[in-house]
Amino acid sequence: MTSFQSTLGDEPGIAEELAKGQREISIAEFFEKNKHMLGFDSGARGLVTAVKEAVDNALDATEEAGIQPDIYVEIAEAGDYYRLVIEDNGPGITKEQVPKVFGKLLYGSRFHAREQSRGQQGIGISAAVLYSQLTSGKPAKVTSRTQGSEDAEYFELVINTDQNEPEIRTEKTTSWDRPHGTRIELEMEANMRARQQLHDYILHTAVVNPHARIELREPGLDEPMKFERATDQLPKQTKEIRPHPHGVELGTLLKMLAATESYSVSGFLQEEFTRVGAKTSDKIHDAFRDRHFGREMTWRTPDATEADELVAVVEDAVANKGKEATAAFADELVDIVVGKDRIAHGELVTIVENVAETVGEETDTSFGETVRENVVEALWPVLTDDREGDVYAIVDDVTTTQKDDAGKVSMARSIATQFAETTGPADRATRDDVAEFVAWAAERTKEREDETYGETAQENVADAIWSRMRTVSDEVPKVREIADDRDVARDLLDAMRQTDILAPPTDCLSPISADLVEAGLKKEFDADFYAAATRDAEVHGGDPFIVEAGIAYGGELRSEGKIDLLRFANRVPLVYQQGACTITHVVKDIGWRNYGLDQPGGSGMPNGPAVLMVHVASTNVPFTSESKDALADVPAIQDEVELAIREAARELKSYLSKRRSLQKRRKKQDVLGRILPQMATKLSEVTGRPEPNIDGALGRIMNNLTVERAVEDGEVTLTVKNYSNTNESPDITDIVSAEPAGLDGEATVVDLDGEWFVKWNPEVSSGETATLTYSVAQDASFDINVDGVETEKLTVNV
Template sequence: MEIAEELAKHQKAISVAEFFEKNRQILGFDSAPRALITTVKEAVDNSLDACEEADILPDIFVQILRRGEGFRVVVEDNGPGIVGGEVPRVFAKLLYGSRFHALKQSRGQQGIGISAGVLYSQLTTGRPTAVTTKIGPTHRAGRWELMINTATNEPEVLKTEETEWDRPHGTRVELEMEGSYVRSRRQSIYGYLKNVAIVNPHARITLVEPDGNVEVFERATDKMPSPSYEIKPHPLGMELGGLIKMLRYTDKKKLKSFLAGSFSSVGAIISQEICDRAELDPEMAPQDLTHSEATRLLAAFKEMRLKSPPTDCLSPIGEELIRAGLEKEYRVDFIATTKRPVSVYAGNPFQVEVGLAYGGELKGDGKVEVLRFANRVPLLYQQGGCAITHAIENVSWKIYSLSQPGGGVPVGPAALLVHIASTNIPFTSESKDAVADVPEIVAEVELGLKEVGRKLRRYISKKSALSERKEKEEIIRKILPRISKKLSELLAREEPDINPVVAKIMGNLLVKRSVASENGLALVTLEVANYGDASKAFKLHETVSVEAEAVEPPARVIALGDGYDHLWKISLRPGERQQIRYTVPSEGVRFSEPVVEGVASELVSGARVVG
């Protein structure tokens, strides 16, 4: 027997499950701590996608239990549930899913996801995965125990039964595996779920840690993300092999109807023009195109000025919810956000959103905290190899008042959040840890970073100016009272109120109250004057123990537990002043200090400042 014939006996096909069984590090199971994080990540991603597709506010429960040397991971959601026949394939067959061919934004794209966790579970413990699911209040829950046949990449159902479950609908998955539980700010299950909560503020997530500690990430809004819709491929994103495949398997009878019906941004007129440029008969059958004709068709795509793909396939977070998410998880002094216009790379629409949090409890002695997200999913690993990090490093942060010693990620009390939404995130590997350096994406991230950087620079500059004003005012307030006291003693007169003088010197907003009693009534006058060089719009609160009468101009009155809050909305141009008058009984009335809302405290004299 020839050697080639002997070697041929040992050749056999490898299933995808068998491949990943021997190369589990590709899927993110390369260390004990990361194995647990990856499993929770894939299960939570599935839960969030399922809830959003069913327009259900997500309520997700994650529990990590110690089981001997390993752990039991439980993830439960209130989603729509899974039809019984689909459960084995969803959880125990790799590369099985509904989102791989759909051109719309979603967390899961590859169909590996949770089935990779099932594979790792059975590899390390030999135990099956338990799945409980219920599709409605009138249905009984079903429970499956599953494993993956790695030789065939097919599910093996070890046990199935109906069971009672108090949820009206939802899915619960339980996996046992080897792992290591760590509790850190970033690369941990806690850190992952904290980041999920920031960019998914509509979700409520409960984590029960192995020691019994319970962490609840409450939802910050009841507003669901805008839904994303499936679109057709864009001609500019096509490659020759993909185009030939589409031509071969289309059910369209004519080339012009194939073009108009298979691609976005292509109608009847454009399809005719494409055929003319490619010198092809629009009436010919798509299946009859030769290799050279398909090449000419692809070249015609590149020559056309086509509209960008539709953008309703994306579901960005939005500036308002990014701000809400950051405010919910961080105590900071300043937040800036921006949302870039939709752009396109290789025919794939994408959108970049950036948030910057500054000051407060953030530490200023190290690098800024970088929060990377793709389709609302946190990216915890391979930060140095990610396009988002490279874009951050490309920006000259010194211009925006952050130090950047030696280049790289800037240093300071800040957190940078970057979210990329796309129909096809170009990840660098199957573990979906980092975004590839696509020039269009890097450029858009840089533009978003520079935009929030400019906002930060204006804030820091304004804060610095206000700080200098405050120092100057404090010096004046130390000197003027001494002068005032000496003059009062020399002239034998009552010591005057120095607030008006300070306000004039500093260019502040002055609030001064005077009270004159007559016939058992006290006539109260609030004089408000703008000594600054810019207009000021603000709210003025006057809290009195009784409700005022003869109020001019009229006020909005709010009853409090110990008095009444009188509120005026005021707008004053530079140098303008306004008087407010009201009456109260001359005896037994208590006044609180006037309160100004909407102006920096450094710019106000004679009143307390809130907000």
């Protein structure tokens, strides 16, 4: 309770008293107090966040300029503080921009751009400056040299938090040995307790940015950590896209309507949005008309037998025209009307106009506006005199046979009455109106007939009526009018959302690609197996996104404990708040036992020697907070993350099951290799005969591919027998110490310093045998090498 509350009501002027304490808060002041929101909650974390913001900017800037990034990060102890230096070889920042970029929060080039970039908000680096000045009291030191300029500009600056404006302490021109780029130096209260997170960030950045070279120096490291480039290929340049009609909110639409130079809605839609051409614009117009003006109900037309009656009505309504002309007009009009199945008011108006024109010309008579209006006014009641019967047929059509006829009649009567009494002369209603008519009719029917039309039955009736109603051709209001009326703007927004529109283009995105995901993992993790998957683009809230996943397994990866999960958004590693991230949620929900990984209890993070990486690239990554640590649980993104992981995991599964079967085979082979000679000896002892030759037995029993060499009088025969159930094509190299001769065409010979390499690559189908013969000098020695067949499936007897 505030001190004012106890006296509230007794004293005058309390509001004035309170007003004295109220003042504007600058964004810089706000974040000064709430630095945790930006990832600066402690000295340890602050250091990691500052490095991350500067390195992300360096990567964004170099890529935008088409430069291969060369980034230098240095952390050093400086008295009571830590000094952080980050240098890049980017395009540099102009002299005019430096103070704002580093000395003003919410200033940046990416906030309004629909294009994939690491930076989004224009807060990152100025927040690091703010944290530094807050904890050390020292200004940020920035050097920047733009491409092509002789000198560099040097600034020392702080942020004036009251005004959220830069305050320049020093500004001078200086020389710098880098031809272009930016260097920022910050001093801050910090510690190295988050060393692991820092290393993870740098290492993981190197994994997903194989085109970058990064060097890190820090206290306690004798040698700098260097991450070399694995590819010269820069990520694909992205293109900025306009917003997608499915992605804007009402406030944004109103702003866009107010700012556009287009006069018509059609021009506005096609100019300001992506994927809207003339056809889509027309569809949106119609959807807008349906919402804004409502549709007109069409009614069954009378059949030809009633034509005379209609003609009489028309003739009656046309006064003071010649008899023949009137008859021609009435006949022509009625002919068209009865020739149609159903008719709406607007349609009748158009038909009357057309007939008035044509018959008017033919008979040299003028059927003016008043006549036309009179005709419509006279004819429409006749055409709609059985609304109830018409609606009954519709209700009957979509209602289950169990419903009573009396109920249907009651529904039809009530709905028809609503049309007759509430929709004006043109029988116009919106979809919501129709739903209301039906709901009201259902209520009345329940009362009158004790027949229930539930939600689904009502929905079916309303849908059936709506589908018989016709979009009107009234002119859509102009942009200015819509901009001034939020209800009309809402109709336009709903129409945009409801219209099927092609997904946004994806050239605004730059996924890493499955090949480079694998290359990145190979570069930094020594494993036995790698797999990667890149999904096609999808859309959430109008922003396109692409999900990629990669898995490394076995080898030198840590085998005890949980797998390592690497999360990335727009190529930036997310090192904090793993538990709050949607990627983690998805990983934990997957049944990893199906893919061959250990998962205690069947859910949660799996165990094993594996690294799983997931990358989400989007023009608008939905983070859970400004510190950009975790992705929010957006269902469309969750689905794609799951599909990408499962795609890569399926490859892991087949690798693991193959590996397991090979392991089994090896075990069996080991046992047989030990037992077979013992059995041969035993057999010989029992039978008193010489030991049987068991050379080929192991291969036969194991269903292996066997390779044998027999040499007799300098004639060499290599025999390959395939006991397995798959076709094989082994690469066989027989290395001979004397020159071989008499080889047939299948093999090649290479002479290497007195050794001859006989190379042979036979195709051996399952159950088949292949042989190669050649001759050599009698005293030749041999050595054989067989590739292309797993060792577990191979028996070499030479």
